[in-house]
Amino acid sequence: MLDINFIRENVETVKQGMINKGEKEPELVDQVLAKDEEWRAFVHKLDTLRSENNAKAKQIGMLMGQGKKEEAQAIIKETGQFKEEVKALEEKERILSEERDSLLYKIANVPHPSVPVGHTEDDNDVFATWGTPNNEEWRKPHWEIVERYGWVDFERGVKVTGAGFPFYVGPVAQLQRALINYFINEGVAAGFTELQAPYFVNEDSARGTGQIPDKEDMMYTIPRDEFFVIPTGEVPVTNYHRDEILKESDLPINYVCHTPCWRREAGSYGKDVRGLNRLHQFDKVEIVKIVKPETSYEELESLRDHAEKLLQALELPYRTLLMCTGDMGFTQTKKYDLEVWSPGQQRWLEVSSCSNFESFQARRMQLRYRKDGKSTEMVHTLNGSALALPRIVSAILEAYQEENGKVRVPEVLKPFFGREYL
């Protein structure tokens, strides 16, 4: 969420940001300010009343201490009305602040000035392209390749769990494991701290990174134990420092973490979900950065750069999109998507999304740092995939296949295989 004081001082910027992101109700900005005004008036009233009440209680205490019971009794009589009044105001204050917060949760993060204004994916900027897409006719989509060799077992996945939960078999299982290893190793080599995280989180964590309220339908839940199954490693890793005040010298903090990700993907269909394109469970290596505000845009570039280098090392042609205002999420200020070329399908597949959230998540999480050893300030958080798995597997299968059907092992993965072909 945004800082209410920031909204108050930047009404038009925030509203325009909502409009540019295609949010339907920019008037929420006015509503939250009105509600905040109302809340502040109430708080003032309530605090004054409490203050008077506290003074009386103190006085009673003193009189009792001196043995002046009668005088004390007289004041106790006076306090009766206060009590009910305070209670009523407290209730009202609670409702008002809840109403204000629920409005505040609906105010979108403001896009950075460098982000192109636009409504659809056609308005995204192509920030970079790398490599030359293979377009030979003989190249097959990955689902044909894996079927031919029995490398991914969709049917048994359906039997054991359901659609979208395949088994990876033999060489492809090995390929996936090698990729995870490679990505983590590269993260560690870049100086990031490797983390292994829980796959279930509690409600506070789901709220901290913004999965609830609003996007709860994307997550699987464990109702009996009140857990949410993580849709991305971003959730546990960013929440790792929730409710903390970090030292300035701790920053920047960089984590690399592999987790499976579970997404319900309700309503998906067609070519989008064919083969490994979209699954209910997939693996991902995630980078999370916790940084000082003044460095967050440099950090975003370095995050994007890190992810791009991985694709380059795998020699997979890709393009990097700078997402326009309308095509980026509610919580981000700036976002790059990396799309790898899928020569078997003749389309781009999103394999990474690198975002700056500025203090939007930090404020929800009360994640701050102490500046100059004095005041506290919200940190900025960023995250990005480096990289998302099954689609990289697809791209490798399709790009490294040879006309005779064999699939070569990418050079950088050879240490994990010790052979030329899958």
Add this chain to the structure above:
RNA sequence: GGAGAGGUGGCUGAGUGGCUGAAAGCGCUCCCCUGCUAAGGGAGUUUAUCUGGAAACAGGUAACGAGGGUUCGAAUCCCUCCCUCUCCGCCA
């Protein structure tokens, strides 16, 4: 899962109904003293939020695991939940 003990500030740790937002110690910051080092002296040191103020700051409110309750008044009493530790059980 069962039984018991406990959760207080950056840390240790006092506090069983009233001038306690919290003793004391440690740590940390600033100042003084000091040829250097060591030692010593003084001041400061939770967070959020509201009001006033350009600001420095001043004042109020809330918070002692979380949420409810009793009371004029709760860190302190009662209830529910969470977590930690010890023992038992189970287990990779």
